[in-house]
Amino acid sequence: MRKTSAKKFRAKVKDIKAWIRSNRHKAEAEFMGTLRSKLVGHYNYYGVSDNIKGITSYLRAVKRLVLKWRNRRSQKISFTEEKFAKFMTRNPFPKPHITVNLFAKKSNSVR
DSSP: OOOOOHHHHHHHHHHHHHHHHHHTTSOHHHHHHHHHHHHHHHHHHHOBTTOHHHHHHHHHHHHHHHHHHHHTTSSSOOOOHHHHHHHHHHSOOOOOOOOBOTTSOOOOOOO
16 A cells, blocks of 8 residues: 655645745635646645545645635634635635556556
8 A cells, every 4th residue: 555655744734834824815716726736736746546545635734724824814714614615616626536556557568
């Protein structure tokens, strides 16, 4: 079974936290567009056989961080769970998926 190293997972969550924190002021479309491409890149790199749990955990961590840091754009708590649910319907995250199956049989044809 393959899974993301705990050390690399924490480092990636720390990196995305810093990015979200420094870019939370951007417009919703620009912010979410860049975040979606970052998530797809993470899925492509870490989406190997047996690692669906790791990339799903990463998605949950990113959702928590988006709620936390987008809520800190003003002095009051204005980004409630209900508003976050509406935000997520307008801007859905890409679903985690396995991109590389390490157990698939390789063809040995040489041209």
